[in-house]
Every structure is written in C-alpha cells, then in structure tokens.
Amino acid sequence: MPRAFDLCIIGSGSGNTIVDERFRGMRTAIVDSGRFGGTCLNVGCIPTKMYVYPADVARAAQRADRLGLSFDPPRVDWPGLRDRIFGRVDAISSDGERGRRADPDVTVFTGEARFTGPRRLRVGEETITAERIVIAAGSRPVVPDLPGLSDVAFHTSDTVMRLDRLPASMLILGGGYVAAEFAHVFSALGAEVTVVNRSARLLGHTDLEVSQRFTALLGERLDVRLSSRIERIQRIEPVDRDRDTATCGVLASIGGESPGRVEAEVVLVATGRVPNGDRFDLAAAGVDVDDDGFVVVDRQQRTTADGVFALGDVCSARMLKHVANHEARVVQHNLLHPTAMIESDHRYVPQAVFSDPQVASVGLTEQQARDRGTACVVGRADYGDTAYGWAMEDERHFVKVLADPDSGLLLGAHLIGPQASNLVQPLVQGMSFGIAALDLARGQYWPHPAMSEVVENALLDLPFGR
Numbered sequence: 001m002p003r004a005f006d007l008c009i010i011g012s013g014s015g016n017t018i019v020d021e022r023f024r025g026m027r028t029a030i031v032d033s034g035r036f037g038g039t040c041l042n043v044g045c046i047p048t049k050m051y052v053y054p055a056d057v058a059r060a061a062q063r064a065d066r067l068g069l070s071f072d073p074p075r076v077d078w079p080g081l082r083d084r085i086f087g088r089v090d091a092i093s094s095d096g097e098r099g100r101r102a103d104p105d106v107t108v109f110t111g112e113a114r115f116t117g118p119r120r121l122r123v124g125e126e127t128i129t130a131e132r133i134v135i136a137a138g139s140r141p142v143v144p145d146l147p148g149l150s151d152v153a154f155h156t157s158d159t160v161m162r163l164d165r166l167p168a169s170m171l172i173l174g175g176g177y178v179a180a181e182f183a184h185v186f187s188a189l190g191a192e193v194t195v196v197n198r199s200a201r202l203l204g205h206t207d208l209e210v211s212q213r214f215t216a217l218l219g220e221r222l223d224v225r226l227s228s229r230i231e232r233i234q235r236i237e238p239v240d241r242d243r244d245t246a247t248c249g250v251l252a253s254i255g256g257e258s259p260g261r262v263e264a265e266v267v268l269v270a271t272g273r274v275p276n277g278d279r280f281d282l283a284a285a286g287v288d289v290d291d292d293g294f295v296v297v298d299r300q301q302r303t304t305a306d307g308v309f310a311l312g313d314v315c316s317a318r319m320l321k322h323v324a325n326h327e328a329r330v331v332q333h334n335l336l337h338p339t340a341m342i343e344s345d346h347r348y349v350p351q352a353v354f355s356d357p358q359v360a361s362v363g364l365t366e367q368q369a370r371d372r373g374t375a376c377v378v379g380r381a382d383y384g385d386t387a388y389g390w391a392m393e394d395e396r397h398f399v400k401v402l403a404d405p406d407s408g409l410l411l412g413a414h415l416i417g418p419q420a421s422n423l424v425q426p427l428v429q430g431m432s433f434g435i436a437a438l439d440l441a442r443g444q445y446w447p448h449p450a451m452s453e454v455v456e457n458a459l460l461d462l463p464f465g466r
C-alpha cells in the first residue's frame, strides 16, 4: 500500500530548509540516503572552512618574519582539531534529524529514493506517492579511471577530513576548488603536498590573470605539476609501519609536462563533481536531464514533470551553497504560492575559493567579455598600494574590475588576496543594484585605512574615475 504525502523532498541538504511553520498541516516526506543535512554541513563548506581557519592562522605565523616576528612551527593536534570540528558538525546533523523526526507533519525516510512512475517513488520496501516533489539530491565527487587508482585506498573530500592522523605527505589530483582549499589546509598544517593537474593552470575557471597568479603563488611553496597526468599509481608500504593502513602509502608515476615519480602517504582525488540525477530513474518520472546530467529546470525551478521541482547541485552547473539556498527559497515560495510563482535570479553569483591566497569573483572574466564581443574597460589596484596593504607588507595580491565603457556599470570583478571573499561583496552589491562603478566608488565613504580601500582604488582606476 503506497504512503501518500502532500509533499516529498529528496535530499536533506538545502531541501531540508524548505519546510517551516508555513507548511504546518502539510503531510511531508523527507528522504535521504546519506547523513542528514547534506554536503555543506557534513562534508563541504562548513567542515572545510573549520579546517581553513586554523590553516590560515598557521600560515600567518609562517609568514610573519617579514613583519619582524617569528614563531616556532605550529604543533598540530590533529585528533583534537578533527574532533572539535566533527563534534560540532555531527551534533548539528543528529539534532536536525531528531527535530524533523519529532515533527508530527514530517516523516523522515532513510534510504535511496528511486522513481517508479510520475510522482511515485520507492525507498527500500516502501512506496511513496506525493502531490508535489522536490528533487534536492546534490552531487558527488568524480573519480577518474586511472591505472591502479582503484587498488589504493584513495580519499575524496567526503573522507579526507576524517583521517586518523595528519599525513606527512599528500598527493592531490585536480586543480579546482577542492584541490586549492585542501592543498592550503594540509600544507599549512605541515604535510608535504604535491598537486597534479590535467590543465595548464590552477583554478582554471577564474580570470586568466588571477588564475596565473594563484598558480605561481601555490607553486612557490608546493610541488605543483601542471598539464600532467597520472600514468600509474600503486600501493607501497607506508613510510611509518605503525601508521594505520587507512592512510596507505602510494607511488605515482606522472606523465605530461612535469613527469616524475612521487611518493605520498595519502591520495586525495579532487577532479570535479557530478550531479546525482543519474541515481534515481528520473525517466520513469518524466523528469529530463541535460547532456551533462543536470536536471532540467525553468526559472521557477520546475522540472519537465508536473508538480516536480528541483534545486541545488542536482540541477545547477554552479555547484555552490548560496545558489542552492537561493533556489530553495524560490521553490519554497512557489510551493506556498502556486498561482504567484517567482523566478530564480542567477545574474550575479559570486564565488570564493578559501585557499591561500583567497580568490573571489563575480560576473564576466575579461576573456569571456572578449569572446562575447562585449566592450569593457578594466580597473586594477594592488593591495600593496593601500595603507592596509603596506601594513601587511603585501606585494602579490590585487583587485580587478571590468565595466561597460558606455554605461559605466560593472561587468565583473576578480580578486586575489586576503579577505577576497568579503571584499567582493560591495562589487556584487553594485552589480545587483545597477550602481555605476564611479557612483559605487564616490557615492559612499570607504573607511580609512581599511582593506576595502583596494576595492575603491580599483573602481577609481576605471577610466571614468580618472
């Protein structure tokens, strides 16, 4: 006998934020096959940044000699660090699940959901039908088919944060967000890190100059192999035999532009993520996916099947938590107000990489503007040319803004340096509210001598500011 619901949400990450007091009386099912709370809480944004912060502190101490200070190398209590992080994260996940299970309107199903027909699902032995369904099933790491990889105990971002010990050495495959953030974390905490990336620069999705600068800076302190590939990877005896075997040793043969052999205690595969849409027979539900596997949605987050919505990584090529949150708010509104639906706004989505240095951006890159034939002018400022940048003895970091030469409106912004993830916000604001670059610079005060003066200076470097 199927169990009938008014609403079924597949995925307890951003999907779980939809149900609030306005859904009282609506019989709701929440289905998840993994840890309650999804990627961001359990294996994504939150625990990574809880590692990034101590890594930032360690790096600041390592670099302090240019300020006339010196510290001993940090002694890292890895089990303490890890248990502090997951002590908090795991408790939030368990409390969240407990709270949902105590809600008389909500039934939580633990298991893999699969569609068996339109608005009809199977979870384990149970069949669920629902008037409306939200697919919020996220994404998962891609593991490339590399010779020998399946024979070694490799890690992905799902597992590497729970290692039993801080490894002495780590081989990271990939050069995107995950690789950049974990390369910073593990190297700052004391591991010897080698990064092997298929393409010629790290953070290839970012503005060319930013990506080149980031690649150069990381290459100064880590072994970075670009335009390279793993030819073979094999297990070797761990350097320290007392160490547990979850962190087995590997020997990797690397081909391409930086060939050689690298030994490491731990391998981290960080070569991208794919949406989970292939995991639950979407065709049976009449839900289309595109060529890259993303669930097809319109601007109201409706899929091609009646009454079925989707949000987050499963349908959005920008796999970012603030995008999933935005889409969850749109779906929430549209479930509550089916005759007055609203649309998602993906025009100015910022992105930030929490590495060392930080990188942040919004809007078009200079190359994208050129490729699209969009006229643009560029303004730049170095951190080192501001008072705060002097205080930091900064010589390497900058802010770059692009604007339309006619309207003076911002087209994009690209930052590399301390607090880039925060400094990008006034530029997102200027773009979102249609404020011309010069008005943004001159129409408000910027506190002196704050780091934000580097943003003001970049805006004033545009031709309208001179």
Ligand SMILES: Cc1cc2nc3c(=O)[nH]c(=O)nc-3n(C[C@H](O)[C@H](O)[C@H](O)COP(=O)(O)OP(=O)(O)OC[C@H]3O[C@@H](n4cnc5c(N)ncnc54)[C@H](O)[C@@H]3O)c2cc1C
Pocket: 010, 011, 012, 013, 014, 015, 031, 032, 033, 034, 035, 036, 037, 038, 039, 040, 041, 043, 044, 045, 046, 048, 111, 112, 113, 114, 136, 137, 138, 139, 157, 178, 276, 279, 280, 311, 312, 313, 314, 318, 319, 320, 321, 322, 323, 324, 354
């Ligand atoms: C290491 C890492 C760091 C990150 N850092 C950041 C960051 O700093 N900033 C940022 O903006 N983004 C970051 N992200 C991306 C961010 O975590 C995701 O974009 C976001 O969590 C996606 O949310 P979601 O709700 O779409 O999916 P999820 O939170 O992944 O939720 C999907 C849920 O669906 C469940 N599920 C999947 N298939 C099924 C099925 N068939 N049946 C039942 N349940 C199913 C899964 O178990 C999961 O719990 C990071 C990602 C990673 C991996």
Ligand SMILES: NC(=O)c1ccc[n+]([C@@H]2O[C@H](COP(=O)([O-])OP(=O)(O)OC[C@H]3O[C@@H](n4cnc5c(N)ncnc54)[C@H](O)[C@@H]3O)[C@@H](O)[C@H]2O)c1
Pocket: 144, 173, 174, 175, 176, 177, 178, 179, 181, 196, 197, 198, 199, 202, 203, 204, 228, 229, 230, 270, 271, 272, 273, 318, 319, 320, 351, 352, 353, 354
């Ligand atoms: N701060 C954040 O917002 C944040 C942090 C982590 C993850 N995320 C999200 O998670 C997504 C996935 O991150 P990711 O870093 O895994 O993917 P990514 O798509 O950002 O980068 C993948 C990288 O792997 C390289 N690569 C692919 N195959 C390879 C191979 N066989 N050998 C060597 N290199 C190879 C690619 O050249 C690329 O540099 C991101 O796109 C982002 O949406 C966001």
